[in-house]
Amino acid sequence: MTKLLIVESPAKARTLSSYLGSDFIVLATFGHLVDLPQDRLGIDLGSDFLPEYELLPGKKKVLAPILKAAKQAERIFIGTDPDREGEFIGSVLWERIGKKSALSRVRFREISKSAVLSALGKPTDLDLDLVESQVARRILDRLIGYRISPFLWKAYTSGTSAGRVQSVALKWICEKEEEIRSFVPEDSWEVHSKVHFGKEKDEFVLFRRKEGAFPEEGPAVSLATYLSESGARLKVIERKEKKGETYPPPPYTTASLQQDAFRMYKFPAAKTLKLAQILYEGVDLGRGKRQGLITYMRTDSVRISTNAKIGLRNQAALSYGKESVAEEADSHRKSRGKAKAQDAHEAIRPVDPSLTSEQIFFLSDKALGKDAKKLYELIWKRAIASQMKPERWNQLRFSAEAGGEIWQAETKRTEFPGYRVVYGGREEKKPEWKVGEFLLPAAWKVEKKTTEPPPRYTEATLVGRLEKEGIGRPSTFANILETLYKRKYTIADKVGILSTSLGERVNSILQEVFPDLFREGFTSEMESELDRIAEGSVSRSEVLKRFYSKLESTLKRTDSKSVSKDRKTVPKPVLGYGTCPVCGKGVRVRKRSSKKKEYYVCSRFPECDYAEYL
Numbered sequence: 001m002t003k004l005l006i007v008e009s010p011a012k013a014r015t016l017s018s019y020l021g022s023d024f025i026v027l028a029t030f031g032h033l034v035d036l037p038q039d040r041l042g043i044d045l046g047s048d049f050l051p052e053y054e055l056l057p058g059k060k061k062v063l064a065p066i067l068k069a070a071k072q073a074e075r076i077f078i079g080t081d082p083d084r085e086g087e088f089i090g091s092v093l094w095e096r097i098g099k100k101s102a103l104s105r106v107r108f109r110e111i112s113k114s115a116v117l118s119a120l121g122k123p124t125d126l127d128l129d130l131v132e133s134q135v136a137r138r139i140l141d142r143l144i145g146y147r148i149s150p151f152l153w154k155a156y157t158s159g160t161s162a163g164r165v166q167s168v169a170l171k172w173i174c175e176k177e178e179e180i181r182s183f184v185p186e187d188s189w190e191v192h193s194k195v196h197f198g199k200e201k202d203e204f205v206l207f208r209r210k211e212g213a214f215p216e217e218g219p220a221v222s223l224a225t226y227l228s229e230s231g232a233r234l235k236v237i238e239r240k241e242k243k244g245e246t247y248p249p250p251p252y253t254t255a256s257l258q259q260d261a262f263r264m265y266k267f268p269a270a271k272t273l274k275l276a277q278i279l280y281e282g283v284d285l286g287r288g289k290r291q292g293l294i295t296y297m298r299t300d301s302v303r304i305s306t307n308a309k310i311g312l313r314n315q316a317a318l319s320y321g322k323e324s325v326a327e328e329a330d331s332h333r334k335s336r337g338k339a340k341a342q343d344a345h346e347a348i349r350p351v352d353p354s355l356t357s358e359q360i361f362f363l364s365d366k367a368l369g370k371d372a373k374k375l376y377e378l379i380w381k382r383a384i385a386s387q388m389k390p391e392r393w394n395q396l397r398f399s400a401e402a403g404g405e406i407w408q409a410e411t412k413r414t415e416f417p418g419y420r421v422v423y424g425g426r427e428e429k430k431p432e433w434k435v436g437e438f439l440l441p442a443a444w445k446v447e448k449k450t451t452e453p454p455p456r457y458t459e460a461t462l463v464g465r466l467e468k469e470g471i472g473r474p475s476t477f478a479n480i481l482e483t484l485y486k487r488k489y490t491i492a493d494k495v496g497i498l499s500t501s502l503g504e505r506v507n508s509i510l511q512e513v514f515p516d517l518f519r520e521g522f523t524s525e526m527e528s529e530l531d532r533i534a535e536g537s538v539s540r541s542e543v544l545k546r547f548y549s550k551l552e553s554t555l556k557r558t559d560s561k562s563v564s565k566d567r568k569t570v571p572k573p574v575l576g577y578g579t580c581p582v583c584g585k586g587v588r589v590r591k592r593s594s595k596k597k598e599y600y601v602c603s604r605f606p607e608c609d610y611a612e613y614l
Contacts, residue, residue, distance in 0.1 A: 002023060002025065002072055002073045002074055002075075003023055003024045003025070003073060003074065003075045003076075003077065004024075004025050004026075004027065004066075004069050004070055004073035004075070004076045004077065005020070005024055005025070005026045005027075005077045005079050005106075005120075006026075006027055006028070006029065006066060006076070006077070006078055006079060006080070006093055007026065007027075007028055007029070007079045007080060008028060008029050008030070008031055008080050008081060008086065008089060009028055009030075009031075009277070009281050010028045010030065011278070011281040011282060012028070012111065012280075012281040012282060013026045013027065013028045014282065014290065015111050015281060015282025015290045015291065015292060016079070016111070016116060016282075018288075018289075018290045019113045019116050019117065020116075025069050025073070027065060027066050027069060028062075029059075029062060029063075029066070029080070029089060029093070030059075030062050031089075032056060032085070032088075032089060033055065033056060033059050033062070033063060033089060033092050033093070033096075034053040034054060034055055034056060034059070034092055035053065035054065035056055035138075036051060036052065036053065036054075036138065036142055037052060037054050041142065041146050042054075042142065043139055043142060043143070045548070048541050049139055049540075049541065049544045049545075049548070051135060051138070051139060053092075063096065066093070066097075067096065067097065070097045070099065070102075071099075073102065074102060075102055075104070076097060076099065076102050076103050076104070077104050077105075077106045077120060077123060078090040078093055078094065078103065078104070078105050078106065078126070079106045079107075079108060079119075080093075081296070081298070082107035082108065082109060082296055082345065083296075083298050083345075083475060084130050084131075084133055084134035084137070084475070084534065085134060085475060086107075087126060087127055087130040087131050087134065088130075088131050088134040088135065090105060090126055090131075091126055091128075091131045094126055104123030104124070104125070105123060105124050105125055105126050105127075106119045106120055106122075106123050106124070107119060107124075108296075109295055109296050109345060109346060110280075110292055110294075110295040110296070110351045111280060111281060111282050111291065111292025111351070112291055112292060112351045112352070113291075115351075129533065129534050129535065129536040130534050132533050132534075132539075132540045133530050133531070133533040133534035133540075135540060136530055136533055136540045136543055136544060137530055139544060140164055140526065140530075140544070140547060141163065141164055143544075143547070143548060143551060144162055144163060144164045144517075144551075145161060145162065145163065147551055147552075147555060148161075148162040148510075148514065148517075149161040149162055151513075151555065151558065152506060152509060152510075155509055155513075156505055156506065156509055160487075160502070160506050161487060162506070162510055162514075162518070163480075163483060164523060164526065165471055165472050165476065165480055165523060166480045166483045166484050166487075166489075167507070167510055167518040168471055168518055168519070168520055168523045169462060169466065169471075169480050169481075169484060170484060170489050170490065170499070170503055170506070170507050171507055171510075171511060171518060171519075172457065172462070172465065173456075173457055173462070173484075173490055173497055173498070173499045173503070174499045174503065174504050174507040174508075176454065176456055176457055177456075177498065177499045177504070179453065179454050180453040180454065180456065181587065183453035183454070185450050185451050185452070185453075185584070186450070186451045187215075187448060187449070187450050188212075188213035188214060188215055188448075188449045188450075188451075189213055189214045189215075189216070189217045189219075189220035189221075189446055189447070189448055189449070190208060190209070190212075190213040190214075190220070190446070190447050190448075190449055191208075191209055191213075191214070191220050191223050191224050191227075191444065191445070191446055192206050192207060192208045192209075192444075192445060192447065193206070193207050193227075193234075193407075193441035193442065193443060193444050193445065194206055194207075194441065194442045194443070195207060195234065195409070195439045195440070195441055195442065196442065197429070197430075197431035197432070197433070198429045200429070202428075203429055204442075205396075205398065205409040205410070205411045205431060206409060207234060207398075207400060207407040207408065207409040207441070208407065208408060208409070209223075209405055209406075209407060210399070210405070210406040210407060210408050211405070211406075213449055217446070217448070220446045221446055223403065223405070224444045224445065224446045226403060227402060227403045227441075227444040228443070228444045230403070232402045232403045232441075232444070233402060233438045233439060233440055233441070234400035234401070234402045234407060234438065234439040234441060235400055235401045235402065235436070235437075235438050235439075236398055236399070236400050236433050236434065236435050236436060236437045236438075236439065237399050237400060237401050237406075237435060238397075238398065238399035238435065239396070239397075239398055239399075239433065239434065239435055240396070240397040240398075241394060241395070241396050241397075242394070242395040242396075242397075243392070243393070243394055243395075243415070244392075244393055244395065245390040245391065245392050245393070245418075246390055246391045246393065246418075246420075247332055247333045247390040247419075248326075248332045248333065248385045248386050248387075248388055248390065248418070248419035249332060249333055249382065249385065249386065250302035250332040250333060250347065250386055251302055251304055251332075251347035251348060251349050251382055251383045251386045252347060252348040252349075252378075252379055252382050252383075253299055253300050253301065253302060253347060253348065253467075253474065254273070254297060254298050254299055254300065254348070254474035254475075254477065255300070255463050255464065255466070255467040255474065255477060257272060257276065257297070257348055257375075257378070257379065258272045258273070258459070258460070258463050258477060258478070259460040259461075259463055259464050260378055260382075260460075261275075261375060261378060262458060262459045262460035262463075263460050264374075264378065265371070265374055267371065267375070268459055268478075268481070268492070269459050269463055269477055269478040269481050270478040270479075270481065270482050271371070272375065272478075273297065273298075273478045275369075275371055275372045275375045276294065276297035276348070276375060277297060278368075278369075278372050279292070279293040279294045279297070279372060279375065279376055279379075280292050280293070280294050280295070280296060280297050283363070283367060283368050284367045285355075285363070285367075286363075286367070291351065291352070292351055293350060293351055293352075293355065293360070293376055294348055294349065294350055294351060294376065294379055295345070295346050295347075295348055295349050295351060296345050296346075296348075297348055298345070298474040298475045299345040299346065299347060299348060299474055300467070300473070300474050301345055301346060301347055302332070302347045303346055303347060304346050304347050304349055304383070304386075305346060308346070308349055309387060311352075311353045311354075312349070312353050312383055312384055312386070312387045313325050313326075313387045314353070315353035315354055315356075315384060316384045316387050316388055318354075319356065319384065320384075320388070320421050320422065323389075324388050324389055324417075324418060324419070324421055325387060325388055325389065326387060326388055326389045326390075327389075332385075332386040332387075347383075348379055348383075349379065349383040350376070350379060350380050350383055353380070353383070353384065355380075356380065357373075357376060357377035357380045357381065360373050360376050360377070360380075361373050361377075381422045381423065384422055385419040385420075385422045385423070386419075388418055388419035388421075388422070389416070389418040389419065390418050390419065391414060391416065391417055391418040391419060391420045391425065392414070392415045392416040392418065393412050393413060393414050393415055394412070394413050394415055394430050395410070395411075395412045396410070396411055396412075396413070396430060396431060397409070397410045398410075398431075398433065400439065402441075411430070411431065413428040413429065413430040414426065414427055414428045415427065415428075415430075455496065456495055456496025456497060456498060457496055457497045458496050458497065459481055459492070459497065462481070462497060463477045463481075466480065469520050469524055470524040470527055470528070471520065471523050471524050471527060472527070473527065481497075484497075484503070487502075487503075488500055488502055488503070489502060489503030489506060489507075490503055493590075513558050514554055514558075516550070516554065517550070517551065517554060526547070529543045530543070580602040580603070580604070580608060580610050581610065582602065582608055582609075582610035583602060583604060583607075583608040583610065585604060585608070586602040586603040586604035586605075586608055586610075587602075587603045588600040588601070588602065588603075588610075588612075589601055589602070589603050597613060598613070599611060599612060599613040600612045
C-alpha cells in the first residue's frame with residue numbers, strides 16, 4: 001500500500017523520510033505553486049473577485065512527479081506548513097490531484113518522530129476558511145498595488161508602488177525622521193561621584209545632584225572643584241529599601257524572537273525566520289538521526305503544551321537545580337496587548353529540551369551553521385527560563401548631604417537570581433550604608449550631557465510596533481521590511497532604518513491623498529477582518545466588497561494631475577543621519593565616492609567642512 005506525503009521543503013522531506021517506512025514517498029513543492037499573474041490584475045471584479053492563478057516559473061517540473069506519484073498512491077497526505085500559506089498550498093494540491101477520497105490533511109507542529117506519526121494517525125480535512133483568508137489577503141494586496149500604484153506613477157514617477165501594510169510602516173519611519181530633523185539638542189553639565197561598597201567593578205552607586213544638571217558649565221565646574229578641594233564627604237540622610245520580583249519572560253513568538261535576534265546578533269528579521277525554518281525542518285544530529293529542533297516558528301502565541309512544560313521543567317531542574325524551578329508551570333510574565341493573537345500554534349520552543357544549547361554547539365558547522373546554533377541557544381534558554389522562579393531584588397535609594405547640596409543615588413541588586421541564572425545572573429552584594437554614615441566619594445566629576453533625538457526604528461523596534469498595533473501577522477513581518485528595502489523607500493544603517501528621499505515623497509503623497517487607506521487603524525481593522533474570515537464568521541466576498549467600494553470612492557475623488565502639479569512646488573527633503581557633530585546646525589548626509597566608499601558630509605557644505613567615512 002503506497003502512501004504519498006507532500007510538504008513544501010526538501011529539507012523537511014528528508015527529515016520526514018527518515019521517520020517513515022518504505023511504503024511512504026515524501027515529495028516537496030519547493031514553496032508556492034501558483035500565484036496571480038504578473039502582467040495583469042488577475043481578478044475578475046464582476047465575478048465576486050474570482051482570482052486567476054498561474055503556475056509559477058519552474059513549477060511545472062516540480063508538480064509533474066507529485067501528480068504522477070499521486071495517481072499510484074492509495075493514501076495521500078498534505079503536510080504543508082500549519083498556517084494560512086500552507087493551507088493555501090494544500091488547497092492547490094487538493095484541486096490538482098483530484099482524488100478526494102484518498103486525500104487527507106496533516107499538520108506538523110514539530111518535526112519529531114513521535115509527533116509526525118501521531119499526526120499521520122489523526123488526519124483531518126483542509127481548513128477552507130483558512131484558505132479563504134489567505135486568498136482574501138492576496139487579493140487585497142493585489143488591488144492596492146494595481147489601483148494605487150498607477151496613481152503614484154502619474155502623480156510622481158514610474159516604478160513607485162504602494163502596499164497595504166508596508167505603507168503604514170513607511171509612514172512611521174518617515175514620521176520618526178521628521179522628529180529627528182526638528183529636534184533641537186540642549187546641553188547641560190552634571191556633577192556626580194561614584195561611591196564603592198565592594199571590591200567588584202559593578203559594586204558602586206552614582207550620586208547625582210538632586211536639583212539636576214546645570215544649564216551652564218561654569219557653576220558645575222565651580223561646585224566640583226570646591227567639593228574636591230575641600231575633601232567633601234557624603235553624609236547619608238535617608239535610606240529607602242524596596243523588595244520586588246521580576247517574572248521570567250514567556251517563550252518566544254515570531255515577533256519577539258525576531259526582536260531579540262536583532263538586539264543580540266543584529267540578525268535581520270528575514271534571516272531570523274530563515275534560520276528558524278532550518279531548525280524547524282530538521283537537522284542531522286549524527287548516527288543517522290535527523291530531527292526538527294524547534295516547534296513551528298510562525299506563531300503569535302506564548303502557550304505551550306502540558307507535556308512540553310513537563311519536559312522543560314525537568315531540564316531546568318537538571319541544568320540549574322530544583323530550587324530554581326517555579327512551583328507553577330505558567331509562572332512567566334503575561335503578555336500585554338495580545339487580544340489580537342490567534343493562538344493557533346504553540347510558542348516557539350525546543351522539541352527536545354534535553355538537547356541543550358551547549359550540545360548543539362558541538363555539532364559540525366556543516367550540519368548546522370554558527371548563526372543557527374546561536375538562534376537555537378536563544379530559543380532554548382528562553383523556553384527553559386519561562387518555567388523558572390522570578391528574580392528577587394532589592395531596590396535601594398539614598399539621599400546624602402555634601403557641600404550644601406542634596407545628592408541622590410539608586411541601585412537595584414539581585415537577592416535571588418531565579419530565571420536569570422540562565423543568562424549568567426547571580427546573587428549580588430548590596431550597600432549596607434545607614435543614616436548618619438559618612439561616605440568617601442572616589443572623585444567629583446563634571447560630565448557634559450547633550451539631549452539626543454528620539455532613536456530611529458531598528459528592525460527589532462519596528463517589528464515590535466507592528467505586532468503591538470496588530471498590523472501584519474507573524475509570517476509577514478520580515479516581508480514588510482524586505483519590501484521597503486527592495487523598493488528603496490528605506491535603508492538599513494548602523495543608526496537604524498532610515499527613509500530615503502524617494503520613500504518620503506511616496507509617503508507624502510499617500511498620506512495626503514489616501515489618509516484613510518494607509519492609517520494604522522484601518523490596516524489593523526483589515527487584519528482583523530482577515531482573521532474573521534479564517535474563523536468562518538464573515539465571508540471573503542463581503543470583506544472584499546466593502547474594501548473595494550472604499551478604494552474606488554477614494555480614487556474617484558482624487559485627481560492625479562493636480563497632485564502632481566502640487567508636488568513640483570514641494571522642496572525635496574534632505575535625508576538626514578542625525579545632527580552634524582561639527583556645526584550642530586546642519587544634518588549628516590550620506591554620500592558615495594568615485595571609489596564606491598560611503599561617507600557623511602554636512603548638509604551645509606561648503607560652509608561646514610565636516611566629513612566622516614563609514
